[in-house]
Amino acid sequence: MSRLTSLPATFTTSTALGRGVHPRELYRWRDDGDVVELSRGVFRQADAPPASYPDLLAVALRSPIAIVCCRTAAAVYDLSDEIPLSVQIAVPTRQRPPRITYPPTEVFRFDVVNFELGLSRIEAAPDEWVRIYDPARTVIDLMRLRGRFGEPLAHAALQRYLRRRGARPPELLSMATRLDVLGPVRQALDVAMAQ
Template identity: 65%
Template sequence: MTFTTRAALQAGVHPRDLYRWRDEGDAIELSRGVFRHADAPEPSFPDLLAVGMRAPEAIVCCVSAAVAHGLSDEMEPAVQIAIASGRNLARIAYPPTTVFRFDAETFEVGLSRVEAAPNEFTRIYDPARTVVDLMRLRHRLGEPLAHTVLNRYLESPGAKPGRVLEYANILGAVGPVRLALDIAGAR
């Protein structure tokens, strides 16, 4: 189980006891103020879990989401998260984090969740939204990466190209996404 310092204090744990647990190995500190019981099952995505606990309003996006969905093998040096424009986020030094600001009106389009640890979930964009975001940000994150993720998505069971186009329309990226889908379909 993962918990924050705030949750521990609200449960009546004295800070001295919390840090003794950490120092004696009874709790593992995943990030500043985020702990996990040492005997808890190993998390699948410890960095996503830590960032999700530090920034519960954020959504895992872009390359981090593509890796979590099995659409890319490229690991970014930082967890990529999105926050709604106009919102502030406390600085997260560890794990390293890159923040994208997405339009507040479309911020939750494609919102899903990933099991970062057994029975512990983190907010993440679904695979179709991830494809569209990488196409929208292809000049910043790399066009080859965006096309690789799109192709892996299209080859995956349950792929929904119509949903990709729907999200592209909502997010203002129909042109490049339609072109990429046409090229991928012509292979």
């Protein structure tokens, strides 16, 4: 057990092996309930403080370069009432998309040039952080992918964003320009602000 307490609250199999834990010991901890397997090869100590976003934490450890995006980010920021059926993440276009079956994960490939535009992070568990696009980037991505997700989701997210304290419409327009969706965003912004 002393080896377990020396590991982070959430850790991967490779982290445990790197600290001298034998695979049999790791799986004994799992079978005895000392750790919970969040995803294949990702474990969390059973007595660790509860994680606010265990699925996001599991996906982040499986794919450290990934950034939480789209519907999942909208749910985190309360830009949507929709409960996503999968964790949506973005990876750079040149990166091989991770294959994660649990938790269910949907991968988007975003252009390398603007991949980290709007990058932020949230605390998924105490002192454990996950990369996520900020609210403005989330709105812009929903507008860019409105053909896939539907216009109602994109427009509702925009309206909720505008009602937030600290909403910055000029930032939305600047980001929309960089992500080549200025026309639709400007039009939706004009309609939303006229209401």
